[in-house]
Amino acid sequence: MNRERSQKLYERALKVLPGGVNSPVRAFRSVGGTPVFMESGQGCTVRDVDGNQYLDFCNSWGPLICGHRHPDIVSAIQKQLDRSLTLGIPTESEVKLAEFILEGFKESLPSIRKIRFVSSGTEAVMSAVRLARGFTGRNKIIKFDGCYHGHSDALLVKAGSGLATAGIPDSSGVPEAMTSDIIVIPLDDEQAVSEAFKAYGNEIAAIILEPVPANNGLLLQRQEFLQFLRDITRKHDSLLIFDEVINGFRLAFGGAAEYLGIEPDLITYGKIIGGGMPVGAFAGRDDIFKLLAPDGPVYQAGTLSGNPVAMEAGLAQMKLLTPELYANLELKRKRIQDAFNDRSYDFQMTGIASIFWFHHGEAPRTSGAIDRDSMKTYAALFHHCLDRGIYMAPSGYEVGFLSSAMEDSDLDRFLETVFEFFDGK
Numbered sequence: 031m032n033r034e035r036s037q038k039l040y041e042r043a044l045k046v047l048p049g050g051v052n053s054p055v056r057a058f059r060s061v062g063g064t065p066v067f068m069e070s071g072q073g074c075t076v077r078d079v080d081g082n083q084y085l086d087f088c089n090s091w092g093p094l095i096c097g098h099r100h101p102d103i104v105s106a107i108q109k110q111l112d113r114s115l116t117l118g119i120p121t122e123s124e125v126k127l128a129e130f131i132l133e134g135f136k137e138s139l140p141s142i143r144k145i146r147f148v149s150s151g152t153e154a155v156m157s158a159v160r161l162a163r164g165f166t167g168r169n170k171i172i173k174f175d176g177c178y179h180g181h182s183d184a185l186l187v188k189a190g191s192g193l194a195t196a197g198i199p200d201s202s203g204v205p206e207a208m209t210s211d212i213i214v215i216p217l218d219d220e221q222a223v224s225e226a227f228k229a230y231g232n233e234i235a236a237i238i239l240e241p242v243p244a245n246n247g248l249l250l251q252r253q254e255f256l257q258f259l260r261d262i263t264r265k266h267d268s269l270l271i272f273d274e275v276i277n278g279f280r281l282a283f284g285g286a287a288e289y290l291g292i293e294p295d296l297i298t299y300g301k302i303i304g305g306g307m308p309v310g311a312f313a314g315r316d317d318i319f320k321l322l323a324p325d326g327p328v329y330q331a332g333t334l335s336g337n338p339v340a341m342e343a344g345l346a347q348m349k350l351l352t353p354e355l356y357a358n359l360e361l362k363r364k365r366i367q368d369a370f371n372d373r374s375y376d377f378q379m380t381g382i383a384s385i386f387w388f389h390h391g392e393a394p395r396t397s398g399a400i401d402r403d404s405m406k407t408y409a410a411l412f413h414h415c416l417d418r419g420i421y422m423a424p425s426g427y428e429v430g431f432l433s434s435a436m437e438d439s440d441l442d443r444f445l446e447t448v449f450e451f452f453d454g455k
């Protein structure tokens with residue numbers, strides 16, 4: 031496969047963009063080689079600048095659940111282009127998207143009654159944490175090792191030396207003061223959570239987690255563990271925040287909360303909610319949102335928040351998310367997962383809804399249980415697939431996403447290519 035123009039673009043990019051990219055994983059550092067520069071996407075495929083076509087399992091890291099350039103989304107954007115690009119003044123588009131989402135939550139998430147739109151997942155999480163602290167009047171937040179919550183200072187944190195101790199910055203440039211109120215503990219560990227509450231109970235504003243952690247492998251949690259988090263936060267008047275930036279509208283319309291039947295107090299969204307445009311949101315209980323500016327003292331704002339082009343794109347995608355779509359995607363994922371696991375390779379595929387992940391051995395539930403050495407095998411699988419017209423995320427810690435634009439024949443081609451790799455290994 032000739033990728034000469036990609037190579038040349040990468041060289042140009044390196045001169046003006048740090049690492050040649052605008053978000054680190056895109057740089058192929060964990061799989062090696064040169065990033066592919068894409069020119070376009072349509073349905074389930076993307077085309078690079080050299081004219082090579084790939085079946086796309088990255089789907090822009092999750093947002094494109096209906097595939098690239100779904101005609102309904104493209105036409106909604108085109109209509110909006112005749113009205114305005116941005117006004118910074120209220121528009122009907124924001125109201126329509128908020129109404130559509132909250133109406134869709136009415137049965138499964140009855141207490142989620144307000145939503146605010148922002149422009150990224152990072153912003154959504156940062157704002158939800160501020161709101162939780164403002165509402166409870168407490169500072170400490172419990173976060174789990176293996177969950178990603180965007181790149182805001184306070185949440186770029188890793189575990190300290192012992193259980194239930196203050197987290198330490200996970201990035202240069204983050205002062206310790208920013209992370210000292212974040213308690214980082216392992217997933218799947220009720221005892222660690224109990225200890226944290228024993229030590230700091232009336233100081234803990236909230237527990238935040240990805241209910242289905244999907245940013246550091248796919249670490250499916252036990253239902254009892256998630257229910258335990260719901261119960262212990264209620265008992266201590268702390269809030270439960272589900273970071274559903276990936277899970278939201280992916281597992282079900284009401285995200286993991288609906289899929290798992292656990293209603294948190296606050297939920298953050300991103301990715302799918304914008305239909306491919308940069309949108310994030312946080313939603314929650316009415317009494318909590320009373321504290322958000324302009325109604326209350328917790329400040330939060332955004333020049334381009336609720337941007338009408340992005341709202342129209344989001345609304346168009348939301349309207350496509352029917353129960354049939356989810357059922358179909360789940361069937362497709364189960365089909366490839368079963369076919370792969372039937373082969374009994376030393377790798378397994380774990381999945382939920384339309385998310386899948388390759389891993390070595392048993393399905394891990396904590397980040398510590400991930401086999402780091404298996405990442406070399408993933409890198410080889412990645413390049414095997416790339417050279418045969420299949421684009422997966424360029425890191426073994428990232429999950430794959432199916433889109434409704436994928437047909438069984440596309441998935442069969444994917445399986446054949448993957449089998450060929452493992453059979454020859």
Ligand SMILES: *Cc1c(COP(=O)(O)O)cnc(C)c1O
Pocket residue numbers: 150151152153155178179180181240245273274275276300301310
């Ligand atoms: C992607 C992601 C974020 C960050 O969202 P950005 O739009 O990249 O800022 C936060 N939390 C979770 C769970 C995510 O998957």
